[in-house]
Amino acid sequence: MLVGFVSTEGRFYSKVVRAGESFVIPRGMVHFQYNVGKGAARAMTVFNSQLPGVVLAAQTLFGADPEIPDDVLAKSFQVDTDTIKLLKSKFQKG
Template identity: 50%
Template sequence: MGSKYFVVFLTLCALASSLVLASDPSPLQDFCVAIAEPKDAVFVNGKFCKNPKLATADDFFLKGLNIPGDTSNPQGSNVTQANVAQIPGLNTLGISLVRIDYAPYGLNPPHTHPRATEVLQVVYGSLYVGFVTSNPENRLISKVLYEGDVFVFPVGLIHFQFNVGKTPAVAFAGLSSQNPGVITIANAVFGSNPPISDDVLAKAFQVDKKVVDLLQAQFSK
């Protein structure tokens, strides 16, 4: 009986292993609508691959992350991206990088990356950072970071960074996708095109429609 159960155990292990290996890759776009006619199709993830024999060093190179981003905006922050759109050689490699500049008391507002975990290092200044766990707890996990400190934001969770200092701050972050995507919460909810019904938003946020109208006016494009 012992050997019989051992064989069953090995069979289940092999099956589990094959299921893991056969799983779909993570999507690198918001959606992909199935289509029956190939002539109307596009490549998934929107990228063709260059013949590897024609690849050059410039396909894997980007300059300029030493240049501060313009933080003269209402949020007082600027994100300089280094993903597959800027570095073609990142395609299929599953990583990217950003530089984030913060004016004094500047904010990188609450947002999510639907396709990536983020690991952030403070290079200069001090940042109050945090993320919120899933429903129903909605627990805030936060910390003040200083130069050299590192913090991780798990994939898909709402997170933010706020410069708590009187001087500019700089951070670099790595993300586990060549196209991580970003959804800024306030922009998505109050600045969608066309707008979400104020009836929906008023009930969702338990506020008067006038408040919703005011917020939509702030974030409308």
């Protein structure tokens, strides 16, 4: 399973997690889990707070560095990758 999050500085961190491994997502970060395997995946998610803070979702998702993979965002928002590329172009730095 590919898991990832975007830090408050806009930095994207991700890792492919295999059976028996874990991945910690800091509280309040925009994050995802995406099954990149061929079979079903099972994950256990645990929260330690109901107060995540404030995150600007659009900038976080479409302006992350490095970029969140297009296919992850396309599946999440149920749009094609061309739409994701257009959205990302609006949030690129520089």
